[in-house]
Amino acid sequence: MEDDWVPVKFPENFDQMMEDMANSNEPRIGGCLLCNSPIRTVADLIPGSNVHNCEVGSSFQSEVTAQEQAAEHPPKAEMSQRCRRPRTRSNSRREC
Numbered sequence: 001m002e003d004d005w006v007p008v009k010f011p012e013n014f015d016q017m018m019e020d021m022a023n024s025n026e027p028r029i030g031g032c033l034l035c036n037s038p039i040r041t042v043a044d045l046i047p048g049s050n051v052h053n054c055e056v057g058s059s060f061q062s063e064v065t066a067q068e069q070a071a072e073h074p075p076k077a078e079m080s081q082r083c084r085r086p087r088t089r090s091n092s093r094r095e096c
């Protein structure tokens with residue numbers, strides 16, 4: 001008889017979390033691939049991500065965040081220097 005076991009409290013969005021983890025290749029609860037430490041609870045994760053909140057995980061996450069931001073806001077492509085041609089043809093206009 002094991003009547004003294006403590007029921008595990010799942011967070012309200014546990015289903016969503018499981019779905020996110022199933023759809024993600026990132027480290028899941030159970031172990032950190034970056035530092036080989038066990039991840040026991042979501043409290044061990046960086047808030048808003050599935051990455052272990054450890055030194056390696058933090059730098060990894062900051063890299064991912066930077067890449068995501070770069071993807072959302074790509075650096076301006078080099079503007080090809082176009083010659084501005086006057087609409088009206090003028091003989092004396094200098095061409096590029």
Ligand SMILES: [Zn+2]
Pocket residue numbers: 032033034035036037052053054055056057
């Ligand atoms: Zn870790």
